Amino acid sequence: MRSYEVMYVLNPTLEEEATNALIERFSGIITQAGGEIESVERWGKRRLAYEIDELHEGFYVVTKFRAEKETIEELRRVMKITNEVLRYLLVRQDS
Numbered sequence: 001m002r003s004y005e006v007m008y009v010l011n012p013t014l015e016e017e018a019t020n021a022l023i024e025r026f027s028g029i030i031t032q033a034g035g036e037i038e039s040v041e042r043w044g045k046r047r048l049a050y051e052i053d054e055l056h057e058g059f060y061v062v063t064k065f066r067a068e069k070e071t072i073e074e075l076r077r078v079m080k081i082t083n084e085v086l087r088y089l090l091v092r093q094d095s
Contacts, residue, residue, distance in 0.1 A: 001035065001066040008079060008088035009058035012045050022084055023061055029075050035067030052086045064093075 008026070010019055027037055043060035052058070067075075072090065079088045 001068055003038075003064070003066050003093040004072065004090060005062065005064045005093055006075065006079075006088060006090040007060065007062045009048070009052075009060055009086040011084045011086060012055065012057045012059050014059070014084060018084070019059055022082070023063075026075065026079070027063065029078060030063075030065050030067055030071055033067065033071040033074065035065050035071050038064040038066065048086075055086065058086050 006026075010022060014022075023040065023042070027040065030037060039062075041062040043062065045057050046060050048056055048058050076088075076090060079085050079090075
């Protein structure tokens with residue numbers, strides 16, 4: 001397994017329960033495939049560098065984890081089709 005970090009920006013208009021549900025959903029994808037979550041940092045609402053879908057803020061989350069390549073492909077697929085995710089960036093950490 002390799003180490004990865006994913007930062008994603010959620011729609012800031014979501015209720016706290018919906019935000020928590022999305023974070024749990026993405027963490028669940030990793031753990032169900034045998035990955036290990038190292039940390040989940042909720043940065044909260046921050047100003048975006050540029051407007052996305054007429055929004056000026058986003059709810060930032062950073063997750064560090066270890067997983068296999070197949071897990072990464074599934075996580076990317078799900079994030080891409082989830083409307084509440086404004087942007088995401090997934091990078092492999094050098095060990």
